[in-house]
Amino acid sequence: MKYFEVNFKIQPLSQDARDILAALAGDAGFETFEDTDEGLKGYVQQSLFDEEALHQTLQFFPMENIHIIYNVAEAEDKDWNEQWEQEGFEPIVIGDNQIIIHDGNHLPSLLGKATGRRTEFGNEGSGVRLIEIDAHLAFGTGTHETTQMVCATLLEESLNDKNILDAGCGTGILGIAALKLGAKSVTAYDIDEWSADNTRHNAVINQVDEHLKIHCGDASLLDTFEERYDYVLANINRNILLNDMERFRKVMKPQGTLILSGFYTEDIPLLESKGKELGLNLIRQRENNHWACILMREP
Secondary structure, X not given: OOEEEEEEEEEOOOHHHHHHHHHHHHHHOEEEEEEOOOEEEXXXXXXXXXXXXXXXXXHOOOOOOOEEEEEEEEOOOOOOOHHHHHHOOOOEEEOOOOEEEEOXXXXXXXXXXXXXXXXXXXXXXXXXXXXXXXXXXXXXXXOOHHHHHHHHHHHOOOOOOOEEEEEOOOOOHHHHHHHHOOOOEEEEEEOOHHHHXXXXXXXXXXXXXXXXXXXXXXXXXXXXXXXXXXXEEEEOOHHHHHHHHHHHHHOEEEEEEEEEEEEEHHHHHHHHHHHHHOOOEEEEEEEEOOEEEEEEEOO
């Protein structure tokens, strides 16, 4: 995937200004940020970058006497998860040890810490679902609040024998979690070829590949799908969700469920309003560190 690296200089600099800028820049397609001494550095897929939206955001920045300038450069085409591949990441526990996301290097200490006993991979007794993620050139190791909230929401649902659509699958965590929780099948897609390949790879190492179909493309793929889904999962930024929700709705079964994340708490009313237009009611929501996850369902 090709990314732009955008360096923002904020004067005067404050953490509040950083936080607001990150929230607003997400509407222009930015996926991830890191703090710098002068402000913020953001990364956005070149195909999704809306510089006009970014310009409008900065022109009407909602803090007085804040001056922001930025420059855009092509980001180095590198493995964004190089640190995870080389060093791994600490296991992520969701629910009461119900889902544990880990890399291939941390399994023994993971199970000793989480369940108090040593267990070989594949033995998921006591209700523990293990998800091993080997992330190559794709965002999504499970560390982000949005991924964790969607997984926690899935734990509250009865997924046995359900058909799932994972839109914008990244590394495939959500679809794999759904299958581990009893789903019958998952259809996943991502606009990025590396992400699609990585999802396929992770499905194999989690031994669920026979039940997961992966496509490379955007939501226009759904226009060609004949299958209908009990659940649609989408962890993407707000603008893409608003643009794609009508397509999601068309491939949902009657009384189907839509689980969305990837946006901020203040965006919930926009998504709820769009859902109502499509005949979906907001059933419940989660919030974590200003990020949000909502579940909508046809009455």
